[in-house]
Amino acid sequence: MPRDLEKKRAYMRRRRQAKHEEMLAKDKAYYQAHRDERLAKDKAYRIANRESIRRREQAYKTTHRDTIRLKYQHYRARHRDQLLEKKRAYHAVHREESIAHKQARYVLHRDDILASQRSRYQKNAIRILRQARLYKQTHPLLIRAAQQRRRARKRHAPLNDLTREQWQEILIAYDDRCVYCQRKMKQLTQDHLTPLGPDGPHTVHNIVPACRSCNSRKGTGPPLTPVQPLLLTIAPARAKKKDQR
Numbered sequence: 418m419p420r421d422l423e424k425k426r427a428y429m430r431r432r433r434q435a436k437h438e439e440m441l442a443k444d445k446a447y448y449q450a451h452r453d454e455r456l457a458k459d460k461a462y463r464i465a466n467r468e469s470i471r472r473r474e475q476a477y478k479t480t481h482r483d484t485i486r487l488k489y490q491h492y493r494a495r496h497r498d499q500l501l502e503k504k505r506a507y508h509a510v511h512r513e514e515s516i517a518h519k520q521a522r523y524v525l526h527r528d529d530i531l532a533s534q535r536s537r538y539q540k541n542a543i544r545i546l547r548q549a550r551l552y553k554q555t556h557p558l559l560i561r562a563a564q565q566r567r568r569a570r571k572r573h574a575p576l577n578d579l580t581r582e583q584w585q586e587i588l589i590a591y592d593d594r595c596v597y598c599q600r601k602m603k604q605l606t607q608d609h610l611t612p613l614g615p616d617g618p619h620t621v622h623n624i625v626p627a628c629r630s631c632n633s634r635k636g637t638g639p640p641l642t643p644v645q646p647l648l649l650t651i652a653p654a655r656a657k658k659k660d661q662r
């Protein structure tokens with residue numbers, strides 16, 4: 418490197434360090450003002466030099482694998498909320514598509530997917546378990562609702578569309594009381610008037626709140642006392658999935 422260039426770079430470096438914030442703001446402003454121009458220029462450059470760029474990137478990737486991984490990790494950690502939000506928004510719009518895609522991929526690559534899940538789990542078991550525990554603690558209602566849907570699925574319930582909002586409504590409508598013994602409590606369970614199964618749907622009209630002891634006393638028998646289930650609901654049921662019958 419020529420001497421004066423070296424000097425110039427050192428000078429620029431010192432200047433950057435001294436005026437870091439100011440220069441960042443300036444860079445940002447410049448970028449914003451010339452954004453389109455810059456993007457067009459970058460694009461043109463990329464198109465003109467596609468091959469050499471690809472080779473360079475490939476070489477960089479092979480020599481800097483760990484750096485890249487760390488960089489992505491940091492990026493994901495810093496932008497966690499935005500990334501999640503983006504993912505959620507995409508999923509909301511493309512729900513059917515992304516489920517179908519995932520299912521198709523699973524069918525094609527089942528063994529690979531399972532093997533990679535297993536190896537990821539083995540490498541990160543402690544972290545994954547800790548995260549799962551934390552998720553359980555922070556999302557008890559979500560977990561419970563998912564368990565209940567799964568249970569309904571396994572028992573071939575003809576309808577499986579109760580939402581958390583509907584369950585909350587049911588609880589409010591019954592004043593947080595067990596329909597059988599009328600005790601008021603926080604931990605009420607969902608009692609399916611017609612027991613969950615081919616004849617007992619997991620849907621708002623078949624569900625009333627019951628305390629644990631009344632619910633287990635009833636078991637799969639008839640309601641302990643005559644009960645009028647909720648006939649009206651404001652919250653919408655879950656959208657019916659194509660693969661559910």
Ligand SMILES: [Zn+2]
Pocket residue numbers: 595596597598599600627628629630631632
């Ligand atoms: Zn009770």
